[in-house]
Amino acid sequence: MRYVTAGESHGKALVTIVSDVPAGIPIDSTMIDRDLARRQVGYGRGGRMRIETDRALIVSGVRFGKTIGSPVALSISNRDWDNWLDVMAVSGPRPADAERVTSPRPGHADLAGCQKTGSDDVRDILERASARETAARVGAGAIARALLSALGVEVMSYVESIGAVSCVADPESVSARSVESSDVRCPDAMVSQAMRAAIDAASSAGESLGGVCVVRVTGLVPGLGEYAEARQRLDARLGGALLSIPAIKGVEFGDGFAVAGRPGSQVHDAIVYEPGVGITRATNHAGGVEGGMSNGQPLIARVAMKPIPTLMRPLASVDIDTLESVDAAKERSDVCAVPAAGVVAEAEVALVLADAYMDKFGRDCLSDMSAALEAYRERIAR
Numbered sequence: 001m002r003y004v005t006a007g008e009s010h011g012k013a014l015v016t017i018v019s020d021v022p023a024g025i026p027i028d029s030t031m032i033d034r035d036l037a038r039r040q041v042g043y044g045r046g047g048r049m050r051i052e053t054d055r056a057l058i059v060s061g062v063r064f065g066k067t068i069g070s071p072v073a074l075s076i077s078n079r080d081w082d083n084w085l086d087v088m089a090v091s092g093p094r095p096a097d098a099e100r101v102t103s104p105r106p107g108h109a110d111l112a113g114c115q116k117t118g119s120d121d122v123r124d125i126l127e128r129a130s131a132r133e134t135a136a137r138v139g140a141g142a143i144a145r146a147l148l149s150a151l152g153v154e155v156m157s158y159v160e161s162i163g164a165v166s167c168v169a170d171p172e173s174v175s176a177r178s179v180e181s182s183d184v185r186c187p188d189a190m191v192s193q194a195m196r197a198a199i200d201a202a203s204s205a206g207e208s209l210g211g212v213c214v215v216r217v218t219g220l221v222p223g224l225g226e227y228a229e230a231r232q233r234l235d236a237r238l239g240g241a242l243l244s245i246p247a248i249k250g251v252e253f254g255d256g257f258a259v260a261g262r263p264g265s266q267v268h269d270a271i272v273y274e275p276g277v278g279i280t281r282a283t284n285h286a287g288g289v290e291g292g293m294s295n296g297q298p299l300i301a302r303v304a305m306k307p308i309p310t311l312m313r314p315l316a317s318v319d320i321d322t323l324e325s326v327d328a329a330k331e332r333s334d335v336c337a338v339p340a341a342g343v344v345a346e347a348e349v350a351l352v353l354a355d356a357y358m359d360k361f362g363r364d365c366l367s368d369m370s371a372a373l374e375a376y377r378e379r380i381a382r
């Protein structure tokens with residue numbers, strides 16, 4: 001399952017085409033909209049989120065509530081577009097009020113983007129580099145999530161830390177309800193309060209914050225991914241997908257970097273036999289991936305997000321026209337988007353896992369996939 005997106009932050013709409021979609025997956029637009037809404041919530045988001053209420057228009061690939069085996073195209077309108085008709089005009093000369101942006105923001109795509117493309121207007125870069133694009137990814141991910149859900153796989157995420165405030169939680173026992181009832185998507189109500197306070201303090205100081213979110217996937221069968229082909233290793237595919245999210249700078253599976261400092265006996269998960277369950281593991285330090293494949297345990301991935309680059313008290317920059325020292329540009333911006341990044345991470349993980357299921361169980365239709373999955377489960381159950 002692959003997707004492409006198109007669309008600028010203040011353009012008419014974001015669009016995505018998801019190709020390689022098996023037939024027979026139940027889809028309705030409310031479930032896509034539910035994920036889009038989860039991406040929009042979050043204490044610390046900018047004014048934009050109050051303007052937009054994202055809704056997906058299903059343009060193709062779904063008939064009578066099910067996919068029909070053709071690419072699924074979605075369109076998500078930018079409600080703010082009406083306010084940007086001049087600045088984002090498709091044709092005609094540049095209007096007088098569409099001033100160029102010439103002070104690139106450190107930490108963003110602005111400077112290298114202008115250098116790479118030869119543009120003299122940072123807006124040409126920032127409109128596409130903006131994480132508004134991740135709304136389209138969440139739409140695409142909802143199609144993958146629907147396939148996974150039909151195969152008994154659930155994907156969720158929560159926020160583990162924002163700035164210096166963290167919660168201690170067992171990723172395998174966090175409930176989705178506790179997460180979605182918090183506006184920072186943290187399962188601990190007391191820690192949520194401290195996270196909000198940290199965001200308020202950052203906002204008052206003209207600062208921004210990053211943090212860590214955890215993605216958990218349950219219901220996976222072992223053997224998804226590949227041990228034999230480098231590019232098909234599941235952790236490589238998941239890592240690449242997660243690092244494709246703007247501002248995500250690190251990915252860990254299971255105990256992650258901590259395993260590097262421990263002896264092997266405290267890192268590897270003993271193989272045990274449990275009647276009624278079969279061959280399983282005593283622990284899950286690996287986070288559900290071994291040898292480039294799922295091992296049947298819950299997949300636990302942690303992603304680290306850097307602080308938002310747009311600062312209301314901007315860092316120094318250089319005007320690309322005059323070469324004078326200036327303050328970096330200010331665009332309307334989030335102070336913290338870690339809660340939203342978790343939802344985007346769910347989408348990226350769902351797309352990779354849906355594809356891994358299709359590699360193993362077929363790509364044409366859900367009923368054939370379900371039958372192949374059932375046969376596989378029977379074969380490995382002992």
Ligand SMILES: Cc1cc2nc3c(=O)[nH]c(=O)nc-3n(C[C@H](O)[C@H](O)[C@H](O)COP(=O)(O)O)c2cc1C
Binds near residue numbers: 130247344
């Ligand atoms: C959900 C989400 C929302 C974001 N919101 C903003 C924002 O409002 N302002 C901003 O400057 N960066 C925001 N970012 C981060 C930038 O898009 C990102 O830092 C930038 O594209 C540069 O890419 P890099 O951080 O991967 O180097 C957001 C990222 C995500 C995932």
